[in-house]
Amino acid sequence: KRPAGAPDRELARKVTKVGIIGAGLMASQFALLFVRRLQVPVVITDLDQSRVDKGLDYIRTEITKLEEKGRLDSDEANRLRALVSGTTDKADFADCDWVIEAVFEDLAVKQQVFAEVEPHLSETAILATNTSSLSVEQIGAKLAHPERVVGFHFFNPVAVMPLLEIVKAPATNDETLATAFAVAAKLKKSAVLTADAPGFVVNRLLAKVMGEAARAVDEGTPVPVVEKALAPIGLPMGPFELIDLVGWAVAAHVQDTMVREFPERFYSSENLHALAKLQGVVEKDKHGKVTDLSK
């Protein structure tokens, strides 16, 4: 059955090679998913070789874990490892027909990485963004072909969470959208089409939950009490455990976007931002990637 809002699937383009901009935790998780489900070459890139290598290490280690769990036989595991490569040269994306970015949640950075890669691509290659709350229209605004830009928003942990938000910007054409739905189906994700509105659907709600939990702490209730109080209402994990899972910097950026767009409806916690900043300065993620929000 065709998902609501999805164009005719006949319009979908074939995806024979995937390019991933960013080799951080989110990007590495979905690189693994793309290679497993699409069984096509996947190339990842980042600012420097050491970040690329860390992303590749993560993917290879996860393939080994799947092998140890008996979910992949050794031939399949070796085939998947051989399909994944890394580069720091965007010219290596030339034959990718599906490119997805998961770089820092900042409009200018996302516009820049797309502008850098677009001249290397064929006119029919698609540019997907994993932005969690920014405008897909603005991310594509400076490109020669904004009709090929689509939002493709995964949730953490990528391997487990069934949902994908597909976001249509005003310029997104039917071929792009049909391809996004076809790719989502191959990834075995349940895709929903959302408007290109701040926070789409899920982060509108999550930003509210996280913001109000942070407000409770700012007002004097300790973090463990907030976590415990919310446990019986059916959340799979408490709001702070969830912030920790998605990353304090990501959570702070989602808050910033929502507060900027709807100042009267969302709450920005200085403590949450302070922790994000602290994490950015002193902590590395599990790939060793440091996000310095103090700059």
Ligand code: CAA
């Ligand atoms: N990474 C990869 N896999 C993970 C994982 C992780 N961090 N955590 C759990 N898993 C896997 C486990 O390996 C296990 O897989 P197998 O069954 O194949 O062995 C499976 O998930 C279940 O694991 P558990 O039994 O330990 O799981 P659980 O019952 O404790 O559930 C959870 C773990 C799925 C993470 C659950 O707590 C949950 O759903 N939490 C909420 C997550 C959520 O809301 N995510 C959305 C965040 S918002 C976002 O990402 C977008 C954004 O823009 C900010």
